[in-house]
Amino acid sequence: MKEMIDRIKQKFNAKDINQQKATLVFFTVEKKDLEGCVLYMKEFEGYGNLTMITAIDWIEKNQFQLTYHLHNYTNRTDVSIRTYIEREKPSMVSIHNLWAGARVFQREIKELFGIDFPGCPRVNDNFVLEGWDNIPPMRRDFDTKKYSEETYFPRPGRYKKDNVQFMEENLYPVEAEVKKSIADTVKKK
Amino acid sequence: MSLKDIISPFNAWKRAFEKPDTIVKPLSERDGADLYRGFHTNDIEKCIGCGSCEEICQNASIDLVDVASIQAKSGDSGLRPLIDYGRCCWCALCVDICPTGSLKMSNDYTWVTDDSDAFRFIPGVDKKKWDNSEKGYKSFKEAWLVNPNREHASEKAPDIRKHDFDEYAEGFSDEQALVEAGRCLECGICIQACPTHMDIPKYISAIRKGNLEEGLRIMYETNPMLEACGRICTAKCEDVCAVGHNGKPIAIRSLKRYIGDKTFRKKDEIMDLKPVQQTGKKVGIIGGGPAGLTAAFYLRRLGHAVTIYEQHDKLGGMLKWGIPDYRLPADVLQREIDFIIRQGIDVKYNVKIGKDISFDQLHKDNDAVFIGVGAQIGSDMPIRGMDTEGVYSGVEFLEKVSKGEKPFVGKYAVVVGGGNTSIDAARSSIRLGANAKILYRRTEQEMPANREEIREAKEEGADLMILSTPTKIEKLPSGGLKIECLKMELGEPDSSGRRRPVPKEGSEFYIEADVCIMAVGQKVEPEFSESIGLKVTKWGTFEVHSDTLRSNDKVFAGGDCQTGPDDAIRAVAAGKTAAYFIDKQFKG
Numbered sequence: 001m002k003e004m005i006d007r008i009k010q011k012f013n014a015k016d017i018n019q020q021k022a023t024l025v026f027f028t029v030e031k032k033d034l035e036g037c038v039l040y041m042k043e044f045e046g047y048g049n050l051t052m053i054t055a056i057d058w059i060e061k062n063q064f065q066l067t068y069h070l071h072n073y074t075n076r077t078d079v080s081i082r083t084y085i086e087r088e089k090p091s092m093v094s095i096h097n098l099w100a101g102a103r104v105f106q107r108e109i110k111e112l113f114g115i116d117f118p119g120c121p122r123v124n125d126n127f128v129l130e131g132w133d134n135i136p137p138m139r140r141d142f143d144t145k146k147y148s149e150e151t152y153f154p155r156p157g158r159y160k161k162d163n164v165q166f167m168e169e170n171l172y173p174v175e176a177e178v179k180k181s182i183a184d185t186v187k188k189k
Numbered sequence: 190m191s192l193k194d195i196i197s198p199f200n201a202w203k204r205a206f207e208k209p210d211t212i213v214k215p216l217s218e219r220d221g222a223d224l225y226r227g228f229h230t231n232d233i234e235k236c237i238g239c240g241s242c243e244e245i246c247q248n249a250s251i252d253l254v255d256v257a258s259i260q261a262k263s264g265d266s267g268l269r270p271l272i273d274y275g276r277c278c279w280c281a282l283c284v285d286i287c288p289t290g291s292l293k294m295s296n297d298y299t300w301v302t303d304d305s306d307a308f309r310f311i312p313g314v315d316k317k318k319w320d321n322s323e324k325g326y327k328s329f330k331e332a333w334l335v336n337p338n339r340e341h342a343s344e345k346a347p348d349i350r351k352h353d354f355d356e357y358a359e360g361f362s363d364e365q366a367l368v369e370a371g372r373c374l375e376c377g378i379c380i381q382a383c384p385t386h387m388d389i390p391k392y393i394s395a396i397r398k399g400n401l402e403e404g405l406r407i408m409y410e411t412n413p414m415l416e417a418c419g420r421i422c423t424a425k426c427e428d429v430c431a432v433g434h435n436g437k438p439i440a441i442r443s444l445k446r447y448i449g450d451k452t453f454r455k456k457d458e459i460m461d462l463k464p465v466q467q468t469g470k471k472v473g474i475i476g477g478g479p480a481g482l483t484a485a486f487y488l489r490r491l492g493h494a495v496t497i498y499e500q501h502d503k504l505g506g507m508l509k510w511g512i513p514d515y516r517l518p519a520d521v522l523q524r525e526i527d528f529i530i531r532q533g534i535d536v537k538y539n540v541k542i543g544k545d546i547s548f549d550q551l552h553k554d555n556d557a558v559f560i561g562v563g564a565q566i567g568s569d570m571p572i573r574g575m576d577t578e579g580v581y582s583g584v585e586f587l588e589k590v591s592k593g594e595k596p597f598v599g600k601y602a603v604v605v606g607g608g609n610t611s612i613d614a615a616r617s618s619i620r621l622g623a624n625a626k627i628l629y630r631r632t633e634q635e636m637p638a639n640r641e642e643i644r645e646a647k648e649e650g651a652d653l654m655i656l657s658t659p660t661k662i663e664k665l666p667s668g669g670l671k672i673e674c675l676k677m678e679l680g681e682p683d684s685s686g687r688r689r690p691v692p693k694e695g696s697e698f699y700i701e702a703d704v705c706i707m708a709v710g711q712k713v714e715p716e717f718s719e720s721i722g723l724k725v726t727k728w729g730t731f732e733v734h735s736d737t738l739r740s741n742d743k744v745f746a747g748g749d750c751q752t753g754p755d756d757a758i759r760a761v762a763a764g765k766t767a768a769y770f771i772d773k774q775f776k777g
Contacts, residue, residue, distance in 0.1 A: 144247035144248075145246075145247045145248075145249060148247065148248045148249050148276070149249050152248075152249075152276060154249075155273065155275070155306075155309065158252060158273070158309075159252065159254065160243070160252035160253055160254065161253055161254060161255055161268055162240075162253075163238055163239065163240045163253055163266035163268050163376065163377060163378070164266075164377035164380055164381075166255065166261060166266055166267065166268055167261050167266050167267075167378075167380070167381045168381075170260070170261040170267065171261050171262070171263070171381055172381065172386065174736045175386060175762070175766065176386070177769075178765060178766050178769040178770075179385075179386050179410075179411060179765075181769055182410070182411070182487050182765050182768065182769055183410035183411065185465075185487055185490035185491055186406070186409045186410055186460065186462065186490060187406075187410065188406070188461065
């Protein structure tokens with residue numbers, strides 16, 4: 001593992017290397033080096049299996065993180081290769097030519113995060129969200145609660161109580177009346 | 190086609206007599222995994238109806254509803270979550286946010302019924318077979334979405350602070366305030382516990398948004414003494430804080446102070462209080478403490494002419510004379526009072542009602558009178574030697590300290606009592622150069638003083654002598670005092686729920702001291718309450734209507750003189766209530 005880490009450091013300028021355990025290491029490469037790096041890992045380091053591709057929305061940094069998890073069946077080790085891409089019009093090179101299975105992951109990420117993988121077959125087809133008409137739902141600026149309130153009607157007879165108001169009514173009705181009326185005396189008109 | 194291809198289908202026959210892996214219908218048991226997220230369970234005794242689960246649910250599947258068998262009480266809204274399993278996606282955010290840890294999930298997920306409304310129910314109230322399930326998802330430390338750790342503002346070390354009366358606790362830094370405000374769930378359980386029902390979640394939210402001006406305006410809606418309260422409030426809100434159930438409660442008082450500290454220089458500009466239309470009604474207020482000042486402020490905002498009659502040369506009442514500078518600096522209190530007075534309130538200083546002006550005169554000159562004179566007289570103990578030189582009452586001693594008179598404390602000061610006045614007296618005597626010993630007849634657990642105050646007094650070297658009471662005080666030929674004491678034991682609980690102290694036979698002992706400060710309670714000045722002819726209770730406090738604070742035709746009373754010695758925030762609440770009902774009376 002250690003020698004492998006040294007090699008990828010040298011070849012791909014890998015950064016943020018965290019070896020989580022003896023058989024698992026995470027590292028980061030630049031976007032332009034990603035394709036070369038996974039190809040190298042597949043062909044020369046024995047990481048023949050693409051376990052999955054995941055994405056994270058770092059809205060604060062205006063970036064998406066993509067993580068490519070690879071497995072080596074020979075020595076039973078895993079590597080997870082991170083890369084960061086711009087959040088505006090996000091697009092990443094497709095690796096479906098290296099692993100046919102990458103199509104599924106890329107199609108899923110396209111749908112849930114809106115990250116494009118030009119050239120990937122069927123990448124624009126629906127994955128799980130048929131008829132979706134909103135921003136991709138795994139983006140952090142997607143307001144899940146607002147969406148469910150607007151989309152799914154409440155059951156008839158449904159009601160809710162506000163806990164502060166309920167305590168006012170049951171525990172201090174007079175003082176609540178005083179509070180409301182007095183508050184008006186200093187409110188900005 | 191090879192021979193293998195022909196034979197291999199028959200290969201399967203070899204399993205014909207094995208036990209099948211499939212499950213025979215009808216299905217009886219099919220348990221979820223141990224950590225499966227199934228139907229919720231809720232410990233309704235532990236649940237406080239804070240609504241955090243409802244707030245965080247991204248599918249709007251939780252509603253807080255009232256439950257016939259549960260009453261609202263302090264710290265518990267009485268509401269409980271009803272979950273709609275037609276919407277629930279089993280994500281468990283509600284379990285991970287639950288501050289009390291009452292909401293959990295069982296691993297039960299199979300339930301078939303024709304009635305779709307049955308899938309809306311209140312876990313814990315509507316009994317289900319999985320209610321006592323040990324399995325299923327429970328939150329754990331790393332997954333809990335609540336930050337249990339409280340920010341601490343820096344304060345001077347005990348060895349340094351015990352030498353002067355300077356304020357020792359600093360306010361929050363901007364970063365600390367943001368972190369602390371970020372811990373608040375904004376559930377609002379605290380609002381009821383505050384005597385004046387400050388909108389705590391709203392001003393904390395204002396800090397979070399960086400809008401301190403809005404925070405200040407929200408606080409003035411309920412409390413014009415917020416800077417003082419930001420330092421010395423008993424913070425009953427923090428006692429019921431939802432986060433306090435499994436972590437440290439939000440430092441609400443410090444956040445209040447933070448807003449006050451950051452905005453006081455621009456208070457007039459921020460509040461922008463425009464003059465209101467005058468009603469022509471006149472209100473006389475006796476006593477310029479927190480109750481009187483609050484009443485004056487709001488009455489003025491309601492357009493009435495207000496005059497405060499104050500027996501001292503400064504306003505503030507017990508905040509001024511009863512609380513030492515190291516807890517509430519005089520300039521902080523003064524700037525807050527100045528803002529109230531600037532609203533156009535007339536103040537007559539050094540005027541004692543009953544001596545300089547008669548109560549009848551005041552009654553005649555005004556359309557309403559509010560009495561907020563407080564409980565200014567220290568109670569005596571029924572023991573011999575109370576009139577010995579060197580024996581002070583707690584309030585008398587603290588007033589001298591506040592006036593900067595530096596009362597004599599000698600080398601050894603003994604303070605009797607377990608309340609905040611006693612702790613203030615002990616810490617003040619330490620600052621004046623004495624060693625202080627606090628005598629209390631019960632144990633530390635029963636002391637009415639704030640825990641924080643007790644801890645800080647001990648840090649400064651105050652010596653706590655519990656289960657002890659003085660029985661006699663004598664002057665020694667050397668000039669000091671000989672205080673004879675008895676040891677006590679705790680007996681049966683009394684009406685206050687605290688265990689009654691009982692003297693221990695033959696446990697007499699004595700201590701020597703230079704001064705003895707009696708902080709065993711305060712009462713309303715009897716000469717005053719008797720002279721004005723209002724109804725008083727057997728404790729000497731004014732008897733008024735409990736909601737309106739009205740005594741008779743146009744006289745109202747509130748604060749310590751009505752409740753007996755209590756905290757500032759309760760006096761503020763009384764002033765506010767009186768202002769409302771006086772105004773209501775004028776409107777008829």
